[in-house]
Amino acid sequence: MADGGKPWRVQVVMFDGVEELDFAAPYEVFAAARFFTDRPVDVRYVTTGRPRTVRAAYGTAVRVGHGWAPEEAEVIVVPGGGYARPEEPGVRAEIRRGVLPAALAAAARPGLTIGALCTGVMLLSAAGLTRGRPCTTHHKARPDLERQGGLLTGARVVDDGDLVTAGGITSGLELALWLVRRELGPGPATDIEAMLEYEARGTVWTR
Known part of the structure; x- marks a missing residue:
């Protein structure tokens, strides 16, 4: 177990159209981590703008009680959702609005790890954070990610230091488990x- 001390603060980004499993699986892994370490763990849902209720891809209403505060995090995780349905709320709609990509671009700083899974990686791409860097995403979005300058890598989780990305919907479990392992230990x-x-599966690519 890691020693007690400075809290490990994780924020999971929420937006209308977000995929339920994309945000719920990593959140549960991070929230459960506090039972197995002496280090305080704080995990919360956040959204740009004021705290509000977000409606997820399959209609789940989630009350997000925290606004955008990346300076209060060591890790930000961006789920995906809605990329295949451009006319509906989701990643493509957030890219068109531009607010979340701009917020992510401005959030990057030393000491902050920005992670994303599934088509949430395309929000990082829109923010310019994947250009020229090893990364991965949902299989249907991989051609777009590569066209936009990402160095597409076939691993289930790709760890490039302060940028960690993962493949399709269920890979949020692997992303979160890997970050727990990296920060709190095996x-x-x-x-x-x-x-x-559940046993983590697939390859984790690291430098």
Whole structure:
């Protein structure tokens, strides 16, 4: 277990049209981490603008109680959703609005890891954060990611230091477990796997 001390603060970004499994799976992994480490863990949903209720891709209403505050995080995770349905709320709509990509671009700083999974990676691409860097995304968005300058990598999770990306919808589990392992150690990550009765799968690419 990691020693107690400075809290590990994780923010999961929420927006209308976000995929339910994309945000719920990483949130549960991060929230469960506090049971297996002496280090305080703070995980919260955040959204740009004021706290509000977000309606997810399949209609789930989620009250997001925290506004945008990347300076209060060590990790930001961006889920995907809605990329295949450009006329509906989701990633493509957020890219057109431009608010979230601009906020992500402005958030980047030393000491902050920005992660994304599934088509949430395309929001990082719109922010210019994946250009020239190893990354991955949902298989249907990979050609777009590569055209926009990402160095497409076939691994399930791609760790390029302060940029960590993961593939399709269920890879949010691997992304979160990897970040727990990287930050808190293999013990907590293994304990969370046992609690969830889930074994992380696929390759993690690292430098």
